[in-house]
Amino acid sequence: MNATTSTTVTTQVAEVAIVGAGPAGLAAATRLAQAGITPVVFDLNASPGGQIYRQVEAPQAGARITGADYRRGRRLVEAFRQAEIDYRPDSRVWWVQRSDTGFSLGVLRDGVSRTWQVRYLMLCHGAMERPFPFPGWQLPGVMNAGAAQILLKQGGLVPDGPPVLAGSGPLLYLLGWQYLQAGHPPACILDLTPRRQWWLPLRHPRRTWHARGYLAKGLRMMSMLKRAGIAIERDVDALEAVGKTSLEAVRYRQRGHWRERPATLLLSHAGIMPETQLTRALELPHRWNAAQRSFAPLRGETLAASDGLWIVGDAAAIGGAANAVREGTLAALALLAARRSHAAEGERESLRRARARDLQARRLLDEMFRPPLDIAALPGETLICRCENLSRDALERAIVQGARGPNQLKAFTRCGMGPCQGRQCGVNASLLLAHCLGRSPDQVGYWQVRPPLQTITLGELATPNTT
Ligand SMILES: Cc1cc2nc3c(=O)[nH]c(=O)nc-3n(C[C@H](O)[C@H](O)[C@H](O)COP(=O)(O)OP(=O)(O)OC[C@H]3O[C@@H](n4cnc5c(N)ncnc54)[C@H](O)[C@@H]3O)c2cc1C
Structure with a gap:
């Protein structure tokens, strides 16, 4: 900057900021607004709804495809729209840190990064798909289910030809069913769930009773697909993706025999896990959640992670949309109690009882x-860090x-230093270290997360925020 030029950079102020307008953020914001507080809500997307209720106000896929659950989201979004909330769509929170009076956030919107100062912060930023490495997963033609x-819900887009769906988890069957409803059925589903796990409902009748709605829905979808x-x-x-420059075939081992089928699109899935970039950037303690096979930030009974900070919904542990709504309301009530403005x-x-049941x-x-x-069973040539082209063998060396x-592994190899900033390889790098060193994931930990947490160009960073 020229020494004689001066630009006043302003910081925007709010009492409460919520990151994420999915079920958790929508419920929290609406409940706070009912109590007379106007939170500012930032979300990456252009419209409210989060992952499950994406594009719910102007659905691109027909009601037959999105199903009854999707309609529930409309009521949630309507209540949010009617409440007095400072909603900021298309806004990326790309850094966050503690300050003397609460929290500072960097928010990118319309090509300009603005600094926000808030007293209370609710992180409702949801989950991400678990990175699922197998040989060839870097090939064009392989993508996450x-x-x-997202392409189906947001743009009504379906694949040109029938895709192969592979992996494990409810989303695999849901997507197969949605493609079927859309008139573009998948070629097949390769289910990597071990057979013994299908019998678990018989061993846990109480849990099965609570899960009966989910299980019945899953069985209906499977039988329609069949x-x-x-x-x-x-x-x-x-599982292996095979091809020279793009996917040509999928190889898979079934009951000890390798089989192959031609394919141009493989959609893989191995469940979802909390997205921890924001919680890591705040240097919060995280623990390995063995049941969900992911790291998760620690929080207390009231869902608070520290004074003035709540982590809500799938951002803390995968619980589904109904749980996210309950947690959003609970966190809002905890915040009101902290302000001594509401007891309830x-x-x-x-809400706590319903949450425990769910x-x-x-x-x-x-x-x-x-x-x-199983990171230990992956062939050595399997890429763990796709951005930096680093195989399991290279990391083991x-x-x-x-x-x-993890920080040393990053410094030695550049693992985690590519465009995804370690989001796609971080957990697998920690698991590989744990395996090779004979330690637990908690003992190994995770690498240090630094901003930018979301992609931001130098131009956007340099554009002064004067409004
Ligand atoms: C890819 C994917 C697909 C899914 N599909 C289904 C489905 O079809 N059916 C189903 O039952 N469940 C589905 N789930 C699970 C379901 O979405 C969640 O259980 C539920 O939506 C959790 O709600 P939430 O409010 O905690 O998070 P989310 O609904 O994920 O909402 C989080 C919001 O935060 C925003 N956000 C994240 N980071 C930032 C940031 N840095 N700055 C600003 N905004 C940010 C996101 O844009 C998003 O809108 C899916 C999950 C994923 C990851």
């Missing part, structure tokens, strides 16, 4: 769909040469 579902003639291949325990103990108690069902689903991912933790 969740990403394909009736439509879609092959569901079970007992698959290894009765409402809190009934989490019983979740425990069963977690066990049934334990991710089919660095560990043998003395990399003792």
Whole structure:
């Protein structure tokens, strides 16, 4: 900047900021607004709804495809729209840190990054698909099932030809069913869920009772897929994407035999896990959640992670949309209690009880769909960090040469330094270290997360924020 030029950069102020306008953020914001507080809500998307209720105000896929659950989201979004809330769509929170009076946030919108100062912060930023490495997963023609579902919900887009769906978890069957409803059925489903896990409902009748709605929905979808003639291949325990410059075939091992089928699109899935970039950037303690096979930030009974900070919904632990709504309301009530503006103990108690019931069902689903991912069993050439082209063998060599933790592994190899900023390889790098060093994921930990947490160009960073 020229020494004689001066630009006044302004900081915007709010009492409460909420990151994320999915079920958790919508419920929290609406409840706060009912109590007379106007929170500012930032969301990456152009409209409210989050992952599950994406594009719910102007659906691009017909009601037959999105199903009854989707309609529930409309009521949530309507209440949010009617409340007095400072909603800021298309806004990326790309850094966050503590300040003397609460929290500072960097928010990118319309090509300009603005600084916000807030007293209370609610992180409702949701989950991400678990990175699911297998040989060839870097090839064009291989993508996440969740990403394909986003294209379906947001743009009404379906694949040109029938895709192969592979992995484990409810989303795999949901997407297969949605493509069927859209008139573009998948070629087949390769299910990597171990057979013994399908019998778990019989061993846990109480949890099964709580999960009966989810299980019945899943069984309905499976039977519709079968009736439509879609092959569901079970007992698959290894997967490979084959092709020179793009996907040409999918290889899979089923009951000890390798099979191959031609394919131009493979949609893979191994469940979802909390997105921890924001919570890591705040240097909050995280623990390995063995049931959900992911790191998760620690929080207390009231969902608070520290003074003035709540982590809500799938951002803390995968609980589903109904749980996210309950947690959003509970966090709003906890914030009101912290401000001594509202007691509502009765409402809190009934939400807590309903939440505990729902989490019983979740425990069963977690066990049934334990991710089919064994880092120790992956062939050495499998890429762990796709951005930097680093295979399991390359990372193991660095560990043998003395990399003792995630930060060292990063420094030795550049693992996690590509465009995704370590989001796609971080958990697998930690798991590989744990395996090679004979330690637990908690002992190994995770690498240090630094801003930018979301992509931001130098031009956007340099554009002064003067309004
Ligand atoms: C890819 C994917 C697909 C899914 N599909 C289904 C489905 O079809 N059916 C189903 O039952 N469940 C589905 N789930 C699970 C379901 O979405 C969640 O259980 C539920 O939506 C959790 O609600 P939430 O409010 O905690 O988070 P979300 O609904 O994920 O909402 C989080 C919001 O935060 C925003 N956000 C994240 N980071 C930032 C940031 N840095 N700055 C600003 N905004 C940010 C996101 O844009 C998003 O709108 C899916 C999950 C994923 C990851």
